[in-house]
Amino acid sequence: MLPLNCLGMRCPLPIIESAKALKTLVTGDQISLQSDDPATWVDLSAWARMSGNEVLQIDKTNFLITKKR
Amino acid sequence: MALGLLGDLYQRGWRDPTKIHLPSAELAILITDAKASLAKHLKISPNEIEVISDLNLGFHLGISGLLHSNSRLIHSAVDRQDIFAIARAHQNNGGEVQVCNCDLTGVIDYAAIKPSDKNVIVWQSCNRETGVKQSATRALENISTTGSKIFADMTFANFRSEPPVNWSTALWDATSWGGPKGIAFLAIRNGVNWVNPLPHIDMERVSNGFSIPLFLASVVALENSNKDFETDSLRILELNKRVRGFVAANIPDADIAGNIEDSDPRKLSISFLYIQAEELLRNLEKSGYLVDSGSACSAADLAPSHVLAAMGILTHGNIRLTFRADMTIAIVDQFLTALKTEIELARLD
Numbered sequence: 072m073l074p075l076n077c078l079g080m081r082c083p084l085p086i087i088e089s090a091k092a093l094k095t096l097v098t099g100d101q102i103s104l105q106s107d108d109p110a111t112w113v114d115l116s117a118w119a120r121m122s123g124n125e126v127l128q129i130d131k132t133n134f135l136i137t138k139k140r
Numbered sequence: 141m142a143l144g145l146l147g148d149l150y151q152r153g154w155r156d157p158t159k160i161h162l163p164s165a166e167l168a169i170l171i172t173d174a175k176a177s178l179a180k181h182l183k184i185s186p187n188e189i190e191v192i193s194d195l196n197l198g199f200h201l202g203i204s205g206l207l208h209s210n211s212r213l214i215h216s217a218v219d220r221q222d223i224f225a226i227a228r229a230h231q232n233n234g235g236e237v238q239v240c241n242c243d244l245t246g247v248i249d250y251a252a253i254k255p256s257d258k259n260v261i262v263w264q265s266c267n268r269e270t271g272v273k274q275s276a277t278r279a280l281e282n283i284s285t286t287g288s289k290i291f292a293d294m295t296f297a298n299f300r301s302e303p304p305v306n307w308s309t310a311l312w313d314a315t316s317w318g319g320p321k322g323i324a325f326l327a328i329r330n331g332v333n334w335v336n337p338l339p340h341i342d343m344e345r346v347s348n349g350f351s352i353p354l355f356l357a358s359v360v361a362l363e364n365s366n367k368d369f370e371t372d373s374l375r376i377l378e379l380n381k382r383v384r385g386f387v388a389a390n391i392p393d394a395d396i397a398g399n400i401e402d403s404d405p406r407k408l409s410i411s412f413l414y415i416q417a418e419e420l421l422r423n424l425e426k427s428g429y430l431v432d433s434g435s436a437c438s439a440a441d442l443a444p445s446h447v448l449a450a451m452g453i454l455t456h457g458n459i460r461l462t463f464r465a466d467m468t469i470a471i472v473d474q475f476l477t478a479l480k481t482e483i484e485l486a487r488l489d
Contacts, residue, residue: 082444082455082456083413083414083415083416083456083457086413086414086456087414090414109443109444110444110449110455110456113444113448113449113452113454113455114444114454114455114456116452117395117411117452117453117454117455118413118454120452121393121395121413121454122393122413
């Protein structure tokens with residue numbers, strides 16, 4: 072699992088950083104994202120729907136991304 | 141035309157229509173005629189209309205006037221912030237509040253409403269951010285609204301659409317048909333148990349402190365919009381479809397809010413993945429295009445649009461487009477070329 076610290080970044084930066092990091096991974100790999108921007112979960116969910124990947128909210132600032140394609 | 145008439149309307153409209161002099165009486169007749177024309181177009185009775193000068197106040201009067209301390213106020217997650225504020229006040233006074241969610245297309249789940257004669261339902265005709273329309277028949281046919289009171293938010297509705305059959309109060313905004321800002325119309329249905337929630341000093345239902353020239357101009361604007369409604373609507377629909385088609389074919393990773401079939405074509409909200417809206421807006425302005433946004437970076441409170449968030453639409457990289465009938469296809473095409481270029485450049489970074 073790849074840790075990704077985006078604390079303090081404003082959207083869309085956490086989404087951009089997550090997408091960049093995902094490119095280095097293979098299907099099934101996961102990213103543990105930390106982000107405190109209030110739009111993170113809404114935008115991460117929309118990004119997952121559009122890109123075909125999976126996301127899970129662990130708590131307010133921690134998210135799990137699974138590469139599906 | 142309404143704008144051109146404003147000078148004349150200010151000449152005639154400064155008088156007090158309640159006085160006994162002839163010019164005042166003439167003005168009173170003009171106001172009565174204007175209200176009759178307005179009522180005809182909105183398909184309500186002239187004596188149900190109140191003219192108000194503050195749209196936000198209209199929400200408060202329209203909704204709070206129906207509420208009692210034991211009422212359950214039901215509204216949607218995509219309603220205007222004014223309505224959320226009224227709901228918070230009702231809750232703080234011990235009242236009950238229910239929020240109906242919506243799906244990805246913006247259709248509000250009114251079916252979640254439990255029938256009760258305590259219900260005061262806020263029904264949204266059309267969302268001003270996304271243009272998504274709610275069908276009153278589809279939304280309310282499966283729930284019993286017997287005993288419920290319904291406030292119809294018609295503030296962004298096309299003026300030919302009608303509130304639900306059993307509406308209690310309804311609110312229109314003159315800007316929605318090209319009228320001036322600062323004039324709204326609150327309808328209080330005859331026979332409905334409505335009480336002015338504000339202190340008031342006489343028998344008038346609401347204060348008549350509106351600008352008479354702006355009121356008259358808004359009625360002229362409505363009459364003009366009605367004349368060209370069919371051709372203007374078709375033209376605007378064509379422009380909206382053109383933008384949707386271009387974006388779908390030429391700009392990847394775009395999230396369009398709402399389907400064209402269920403939307404008012406005057407508005408279009410699109411979000412672009414990996415794009416900072418503020419930067420996009422500034423660059424589009426340099427190219428000569430003034431565009432609005434619902435993204436956090438363009439809002440005063442740094443919060444993303446609650447409407448997009450409730451729908452599950454991407455909130456960053458958002459633009460809101462407004463279409464008018466006088467826009468040409470050539471201008472829209474030029475804008476689309478600029479939009480595509482700016483997004484491609486931004487994504488290169």
